[in-house]
Amino acid sequence: MQKDKRVTSVGVGDVQMFLAIPGGESFTVSIRGREFLEHSGEYFNFKFFQYVGRNEFYIGSSFRKNLPLNEPHNLGGPGTAAHVHLELDGIDNSRSAKGFVCLERGGDYPKGVIYCAEEKAFSLIAMFDFKNS
Numbered sequence: 001m002q003k004d005k006r007v008t009s010v011g012v013g014d015v016q017m018f019l020a021i022p023g024g025e026s027f028t029v030s031i032r033g034r035e036f037l038e039h040s041g042e043y044f045n046f047k048f049f050q051y052v053g054r055n056e057f058y059i060g061s062s063f064r065k066n067l068p069l070n071e072p073h074n075l076g077g078p079g080t081a082a083h084v085h086l087e088l089d090g091i092d093n094s095r096s097a098k099g100f101v102c103l104e105r106g107g108d109y110p111k112g113v114i115y116c117a118e119e120k121a122f123s124l125i126a127m128f129d130f131k132n133s
Contacts, residue, residue: 012109013037013130017059019052021088021122027052037109037130042066044110046128058087059126061114065106072100075116084116086124099124108132 013036020026029052038045040062047060061084067073073082075098082101099116109130117123 012132013046013128015046015048015126015128017048017124017126019057019122019124021055022120025053029057039065039108044108044130046130056087056089058085059124060085061101063101063103063110065108065110067101067103067106069103069106072102075099075101084114086116086118086122088122 013031013033015029015031015036017029017031018026019029029050031048031050036046036048038047042064043062044065045060045062047058049056049058051057061082062078063073063083064081067081075082075084077083078085084099084101098118099114101112101114103110103112105111109132111129112127114124114126114128
């Protein structure tokens with residue numbers, strides 16, 4: 001896994017991501033580790049950077065720890081209850097990706113699914129499960 005200056009967190013998690021980019025390329029990325037979850041007050045933040053194929057990929061997200069469970073929450077801009085920032089090849093494609101997050105477990109160690117897409121840029125499904133271990 002490639003480390004990036006934007007990723008400074010400590011946490012334990014399993015994340016599966018399915019990414020489709022322009023040109024019809026698609027990738028599956030599985031990550032496990034202690035570097036992508038951090039807590040900030042009432043929010044948890046998930047951040048990750050990696051080269052995917054020939055492309056640089058970055059996801060940064062922020063979700064309220066107390067979002068109601070098992071229901072979709074629309075993604076909004078920074079400072080809202082649920083926010084995702086995506087970059088591909090260093091291009092700041094979307095600071096406010098359109099989509100939703102659905103939590104199965106909230107609190108400090110969340111479990112859930114993110115779906116987001118940026119027209120003519122990419123689409124992403126990410127399943128995450130963070131644990132205290």
